Amino acid sequence: MKQYLTLGAAALVLALTLTACGDKNKEGSASKVLVKVNGAVISSDTLEWLLKEQLPPGTPVDEALRSKARDHLIQRETLLQAARKSGLDKDEAVKRRMEYVRDEQLVNAYLKDWMEKNKADDAKLKAEFDKRVAAAGDTEYKARHILVDKEEDAKAIIAKLQKGAKFADLAKASKDTGSAVTGGDLGWARPTTFVPEFAAALATLEKGKFTLEPVKSQFGFHVIQLDDTRKTPGPDFESVKGQLAQGLQQEALQAYIKDLVAKAKVE
Template sequence: MTHTLKAAVLAVAATLTLAACGDKTPADKVLTKVNGNVISTDTLDWLIKEQVPAGTPVDDSLRLRARDHLVQRAVLLEAARTAKLDQQADIKMRMEYVRDEQLVNAYIKDWLAKNPVTDEKVKAEFDKRIAEAGDTEFKARHILVEKEEDAKALIEKLKKGGKFADLAKASKDPGSAATGGDLGWARPGTFVPEFAEALKGLEKGKFTETPVKSQFGYHVILLEDVRKIAPPPIESIKPQLQQSLQQEALAAYIKDLVAKAKVEDSKPAEPKAAASQ
């Protein structure tokens, strides 16, 4: 049994119990007994289904390793109970939390299965994102400085024939300074709003004659080229769109459940007044 499998099963130990020896487990369902406690074949089958990757051959060797793991788990579980660890308040709370977490996760999985994202919703989200991203890419360079007067000084040097790539070596942007401020091809939406708006307002081959202020400082931007691009095939990003829409729907559902719930917080205890001296 792998370490991952062992850790995963121990993590949900609170959710599984050993059946007492007797007529509760049919004879044909008894895998083995450990100190009189039954480990059923159903438990073995569940363990393999839950933890073994899909497509892995389930042969006698694998079933034997799984059986040995369950035996080890059983003796450890009995030892823990004999030591009364299951009676310690923090351990009991952890066991209850893990048990409930399993139920919550099962409910979420069931809810997602019953509320699938339709192809229509995926198409609508795809169209929305494509419209927001636009069909144009810009090839730009920029120089980032901390002070507006420094940006203005750079603009004056450019007007006098200064080389943008040379001046950009002093840029405060470590990602582009070494390459003359080159930002490569990108859609405006990949930049902060102030930068994007300035970029879209430039003519090809021109630079901004007024410093562009953003959260990072002051930019001088040069637009080198513009090109139209085709959107990616919807199938290439369909799984990501489905996952994103599922998570949004789930978050909205949980938010609605919380809004409808009667949540009553207890007020914290008032601090006692200090005794007068």
């Protein structure tokens, strides 16, 4: 879930600084003293937290790794003391940045907790899977297209095709340079991979036919030819379950945040 730590490594660096700072002078703490740096205590709890935070689950922790983490905390505490001695902790810009990072860590922890408590169950995932499979259909299309900026240019291309010009030859002038070199060929794809206007026009064509009117989309004007169709089995639910769960959770999270902001009193 670390992808939700929106400040990334920089936030974690400052968070670790604050954590190490929190151990200072806790002589009577229940935490075991790992090491003292100029009298400031770094606890063994901090070391364990650092290892858990930074390492993937299940990673074996040997003494060499613990020693490396210990050296890291000693270096950090030494630098922290030097920074305080320099007076930078009183600098307004630095204080504001530290406050921002502190609050950002709380926000990230809250979002992580929310997502843990709001996972989609299998029934909801299966319903969404069936809905998407139905929308995608069981047919793939092998199509070609020529993309131009102006409607009149698209109409001129259609006129040339009606007079016997080869689609692949005319496609060399397409704005879509990726498919232009292959005669406009887009390969096999389901309609849902195309923009709605393109998909709708494609569904009306018979094999070997091209659109008799330009198809307008956000990219320009298309002339489309359908080369072939084929029936294909849909994806297996279990194979996409994880990806689907992640997508639904992200959608739910964004909706939740949007709702919170909408209900907030902003003056």
